[in-house]
Amino acid sequence: MRKFATISLLTIGLSVAAQTHVLDVNTKKLGAPVQPTMYGIFFEDINYAADGGLYAEMVKNRSFEFPQSLMGWRAYGNFEVRSDGPFERNPHYVRLGYAGHNDKFTGLENEGFFGIATKKDATYRFSLWARCPEGGKSTLEVSFVDNDTMGEDQRFARVNINIEGKEWKKYTAEIKSPRTEAKGALRIFLTGKKVTTDVEHISLFPVDTWKGRENGMRKDLAQALYDMRPGVFRFPGGCIVEGVNLESRYQWKNSVGPVENRPLNENRWHYTFGHRFYPDYFQSYGLGFFEFFQLCEDFGSEALPVISCGLSCQFQNPDPTKPGVHVALDSLDSYIQDALDLIEFANGPVDSQWGKVRAEMGHPEPFNLKYLGVGNEQWDYDEQHGGFGPVFTARLKKFSDAIRAKYPNIKLIGTTGPNSEGWDFDLLQPRMKELKVDLYDEHYYRNENWFLSHGLRYDSYDRKGPRVFAGEYACHGANNHKWNHYYTSLLEAAHMTGIERNADIVHMATYAPLFAHVEGWQWRPDAIWFDNLRMFKSVSYYVQQLYAVNKGTNVLPLTMQGKPVAGQEGQDGLFASSVFDKATGEVIIKVVNTSDKAQPLSIQLQGMKGTRTAQIITLTHDGDDDENTLDNPEKIIPIEGSCQVDAGKKSSLLLDDIPAKTFRIYKVKK
Missing domain, CATH: 2.60.120.260 (Galactose-binding domain-like)
Structure with a gap:
């Protein structure tokens, strides 16, 4: 992030002309811990994210195993x-x-x-x-x-x-x-x-791959992930975990061992969208589970692998009784064994069957796996929607019983399906509590109005149930605005104030998808775009990075007239949250102005006295539809500066006019 000279943010004219919004931050009351896993990354091999992307292999169909042997x-x-x-x-x-x-x-x-x-x-x-x-x-x-x-x-x-x-x-x-x-x-x-x-x-x-590894990652793309400071790394998907059928599901055992003998897998994304069709898109498994674990170690992230629960994609295979499409409930033994073997591969001693495989690949020390996701976007059915009953949760229970019996310290992650609300979400959420999963995975790709109106989403969640993993989310603009642009990224920043404020219930969050090749994308928006020589970070990337780098250690109460600042009536499109960082002694305040007008702020730092200088980081731009590009990769980037914090009568006082459609972070030493 670039720095510029110290500036004063107090603009008297605007403060007089418009209502000043008073934000009260109680710096003396440390709230819920912010989990180290709070902000992370989710990798799925879509948009040529692996072969042709992060995985640095440059030869397509290197082993002549494509269905057409000489394709490429x-x-x-x-x-x-x-x-x-x-x-x-x-x-x-x-x-x-x-x-x-x-x-x-x-x-x-x-x-x-x-x-x-x-x-x-x-x-x-x-x-x-x-x-x-x-x-x-x-x-x-x-x-x-x-x-x-x-x-x-x-x-x-x-x-x-x-x-x-x-x-x-x-x-x-x-x-x-x-x-x-x-x-x-x-x-x-x-x-x-x-x-x-x-x-x-x-x-x-x-030769110059990430960490210099021969079967390595593309250096600039891996560096971009490292720079996000991810606390958790979810892999390998996503829908490829399920596959469109059981044969095309991701099978982790095929992705380890010598790369020459890792079999080809069909990538379900090559034919999913007729308007973005790539018949030569397969998975070499060169970027496999060993490499994923290795990257987690490189990044300092907790690994979160996701495995198949025996259900192929339910969108494409809605009838769970159809023979051969899904694994029968009484035939799950090999799938459950795959889960147990994965934990052994990650954590087992070198003389165990799968620990030996890990050691032979060059890593005798365990990877110290703590989390395991079972299933991706699966769901159950109620009487009004097929009447098939607990299709997913019955399978999840069998996995849970077996894993907890052998590995009681592994934290299990379930799912509430593909939607953020509706009958399927309402059916699954209480069942996650009944099954006593440690976390459940929510997915939501929603438009601008949803993000503006759901600032209080997590404030009313059951605090006695499982914790939440917001595993896939992004603002998808309405009216043909489903692509990376500044305004939707700003709304993601606004939404994340609610995630941060509710750190007692939300323990993980990962934007999705992560990567996209400019010539081979099937889904957008995405965090990082690239061609074969260059890359650029989207504004959404910078939003995620700013939160991760400034996540702090504990939530601090922040209110406006006693209410959370979440875009509520009378708050003029403002969203805000605050944390304290024990390591740096800083109070970190995040404010997002989603309105089209500058908003005067008076931030009351209760529990602090005296004057001091605050560091500020600002992400702002005049042009809702603008985005970064390969040719102009730093068109919209965070800018660093500073401002004065004054001594008020009872507490330190920070005055600012936050510009229209701006995300700003204030960092004040306590």
């Missing part, structure tokens, strides 16, 4: 796709042979994810598994190419790899790019004596 590839000369390769769960490979003439080439060319993009002077690690099945030696020329060049040579960087012997071996080479190219390709020629050569698991990564 151009093959030429003498080639054959075969299926008796060295990796049991990825058996396909390509055999390259002599094309019949010395000047005729046999080879492969990969298009990558919307192109193979290279940066000037960056180094890339190429690898493949290969052999000469008939013996002898061969040479593969590996090059970065620009097929649209007007120059003499399409190849702008290349390296030769010598293959030898009948046995499969892994070969690696590094290629340094002399230029930046957004839409290149990766080409492989069989050269030299052109001895028959088999190639499998062809891979390309930047």
Whole structure:
């Protein structure tokens, strides 16, 4: 965040002309603790978030396992796709042979994810598994190419790899790019004596990945997540946990072990929306559960994996009695065992079955998993809506009984379905209390009016029931405004004052979705957008970051005329909350003005006396529909400054005119 010179925020003219709103902050009364998990991130492989996004692999269909084996590839000369390769769960490979003439080439060319993009002077690690099945030696020329060049040579960087012997071996080479190219390709020629050569698991990564890992993450995108300071990390979804059928659900056991032997999974998002259709969108599982846990460790986040409860997507499969669509209640044993094995993978000793797998992957120490989500957006049915009864909760109980019997310290997270209110929500919420889950997961993608009118959502929640995880939420603008723009992000900031004020009942909150490729999105708005070379953070990202970095440790009471500041009648579109941070000794006040007029404020800091300087952070912009872009990534960003806190008669006094449609944070040392 950028700083500018100290400014005075007191504007007498406005204060005289408009009613001054008095905000009372009781700095002496520490309220509920703000959980370290309060603000986090939710990852789902939608919008090319994993392959083609955070996961830094640059080759599409690297093991030739797509239903069309050469999708993503151009093959030429003498080639054959075969299926008796060295990796049991990825058996396909390509055999390259002599094309019949010395000047005729046999080879492969990969298009990558919307192109193979290279940066000037960056180094890339190429690898493949290969052999000469008939013996002898061969040479593969590996090059970065620009097929649209007007120059003499399409190849702008290349390296030769010598293959030898009948046995499969892994070969690696590094290629340094002399230029930046957004839409290149990766080409492989069989050269030299052109001895028959088999190639499998062809891979390309930047050398400079997050933490320098070979099977690593794209550095700029991972850094953006780290900078959010997430307290919890929910993964791997979302709807991909369910799948459109049981076969396409996310199966965590397929996502661990050597990457060469992790089987391909169909990504349900490639065909969900006809208007944004991507038939080449699959999951390589290269970003698997080990890598997710590793990222949680990197970020200092609690891991929150979510597993299938045996129900495929109920939106697409509404009849729970249809054979083969959902797992029968008496056939859940293998699904429950998957849950138990996952906990062992994360926490078990190195001599346990799944703890050994973790250790062999390079992490003998346990990941210290504390939370587990069962099911995504499942629901039960009442008599008026199918009459099928406790379809989800009956399954959840079986999971709960088994997990609590073996791992009583694991906190279980249920769900109240896909809606923030309505018959299904009303049916599930009390059942979460009956089942004694530790938290339940609420989802709401709602329009501007909903966010403006639900500032008191959590104030009336049952304090004796499970705690709340706002697991997916975002303001989706009405009237074709369902995309990232400033005003909806501002309303998310307003809503989060209610989350913060109710930290005794809300223990986690994660905006969704997290990532989107500008050429491959299916859903918006999203927090972080990117192409193959660049990225930008949306205003919603900055809202989430500002809350996470300034979450404090305890809620402080903040009222206006004795009422919560939640956009209520007479509050002129103001929303506010306050916390105290024991580590820094700061009172942190968040105020959101959703109105189209500046609002004079008098913030009474009860329990504080004297003058001092307050730090301020302001997110404001004149243009509701504006957003950040790849070409203008910092069009709307938080700005830092300072203001004077005066000594009032009974308490310190902060006077401000908060501009129209502005989110502002005040930080005052106590």
